[in-house]
């Protein structure tokens with residue numbers, strides 16, 4: 001049985017187009033060029049943060065975030081940056097009686113924004129910077145498992161990345177859903193692992209309610 005659903009943030013709930021556009025502007029690089037290099041770095045199996053270093057060697061993301069904020073361009077997302085299926089999905093899964101969480105690699109600042117957006121909609125909001133543990137480390141998923149009032153095998157972790165979401169969630173015994181959007185899922189979608197590893201592969205989060213119901217009816 002799946003009794004809980006826990007969602008990744010970037011490119012699962014939040015469309016990060018605006019945020020990375022601001023980063024390109026901050027670096028003084030055309031947005032199309034920045035996005036192309038971002039995809040190339042992902043396709044090479046590298047950490048996306050190396051994209052910044054391709055343009056500026058020695059770039060320190062944490063330090064630059066502070067500088068950006070001080071210059072009046074803080075990390076930002078809001079209701080208008082949510083993928084359009086998010087609100088209806090939470091409502092549907094709530095009505096289905098699932099325990100709901102949001103847990104991603106995010107800053108403390110992003111955690112505050114998430115609480116403003118979703119405090120009334122979910123049972124848990126946790127970020128890597130709050131927890132001192134980040135994906136894909138096991139400690140991050142152990143925190144999720146500890147917070148949820150069900151067994152790990154009853155938790156569906158929903159994300160857009162094979163490497164950071166699916167693989168480590170499977171390793172702790174969770175069910176997984178891969179959502180087909182954003183740079184990572186678009187690039188990774190046809191890999192063997194993306195095809196075979198997730199419990200569900202979805203084009204929209206709205207598919208989850210029905211898929212979970214069918215999965216549970218089949219007596220898993």
Ligand SMILES: [Mg+2]
Nearest residue numbers: 008010011160
């Ligand atoms: Mg993500």
